[in-house]
Amino acid sequence: ILKTPIDKPKVDNLVPPPDNPNNYERANATFMILVRNKELNGALHTIQQIENNFNKKFHYPYVFLNDGKFNNGFKNRIRDAVSGECYFEKIDAQDWSQPSTIDPDRQKNSMKQLDDEGVGYAKQVSYHNMCRYYSRGFYNHPRMKQFKYYWRFEPNTDYYSDLNYDVFKFMQDNHKTYGFTISLYDVEQSVKTLWPETLDFIKAHPGYVHPNAATQWLTENLQNPHKTEMAQGYSTCHFWSNFEIADMDFYRAKPYSDWVDHLEKAGGFYYERWGDAPVHSVGVGLFEDKKKVHWFRDIGYKHHPYTNCPNGPHTRGCTIGDFTYKHLKDQNCLTNWWNFEMDDADKAMY
Ligand code: GDP
Ligand code: MN
Secondary structure, three states: OOOOOOOOOOOOOOOOOOOOHHHOOOOOEEEEEEOOHHHHHHHHHHHHHHHHHOHHHOOOOEEEEEOOOOOHHHHHHHHHHOOOOEEEEEOOHHHHOOOOOOOHHHHHHHHHHHHHOOOOOOOOHHHHHHHHHHHHOHHHOOOHHHOOEEEEOOOOOEEOEOOOOOHHHHHHHOOOOEEEOOEEOOOHHHHOOHHHHHHHHHHHOHHHOOOOOOHHHHHOOOOOOOOOOOOOOOOOOEEOOOOEEEEHHHHHOHHHHHHHHHHHHHOOOOOOOOOHHHHHHHHHHHHOOHHHEEEOOOOOEEEOOEEEOOOOOOEOOOOOOOOOOOOOHHHEOHHHHHHHHOOHHHHOOO
8 A cells, every 4th residue: 555656635626726826715724833033944944845845836824923022034034935924923921831720849840750751841841831832722823813724834844745736725625624644652651641631521521522533543552562551541642743734613612622621720731741742633533523634645744753755756855655654663653543543535535
């Protein structure tokens, strides 16, 4: 199956690039990145690839979010690099700091313990803020509220495939809520109580769980040689959220937003190191129809150290069958997604 050349999804409603992107009727969508001034070069590196492979044909806008203030050097260099409108936005201080209900002593002790257990970024408060903001903040930023779909990207990531269809309209026209390329197991120590807290929440709100939820992917981890009971029933499987294309109306609706309010009260963004990837994934996996999740097999993508590298003439610069399928395959949860959850219609697209 991995030898078959991959070009684009086999559906008959793909929207090709317009003759003139300046008067093209775009989907209600934007690129989005949380970034600091010092990451300018990394951001430009990735934007160049996004522009060359996709956006120079469509001119979608970009939203740049920051807890600090973007300087003029950053803004000017970015403006020169993008073909779409761009917006530079500051995040409200209260969305970027722990709520007053977090006990500072308990927080400090937990951060030290997690650090001793080898959890990355455990002691970096800004990282906890970032994970919390990506889990429950960004889609309600006043600028983001004007959009429905977003494509999240990160500095210094690589996009290898020349895309000749409008991916946002693909999401819209095929009724997709969430798109990803890579799925991994997570560090169990970082999500010790995410699943028990979620079970408490759904006990109180059983109607929120979708009848076609991806429960096996969320709970099955027999293939994981590092399995322990630390995540208390959660497989730790997640969509790697550093690249994702999704519909924010899903996050804004009651099930997801009530659930992340519950998570906020539980405190795990600070007493543990819950990442936005497991939060998006458990939310989408439980509260959305799994048919509405799409594996973008055709999008060559790398965030160190993992790559999704499709085999096809539109992809250049990565090695076919790279990391995702070979090395570190211990960490790969994509096969569970295929085996347990992937919709037949989605499988038939490639
Ligand atoms: P990793 O991929 O888990 O190692 O985390 P990264 O360091 O790549 O951070 C994830 C994303 O959040 C990247 O887009 C970073 O630029 C951004 N980010 C992380 N910390 C901060 C922060 O303190 N301020 C801002 N503005 N962005 C941040
Ligand atoms: Mn990163």
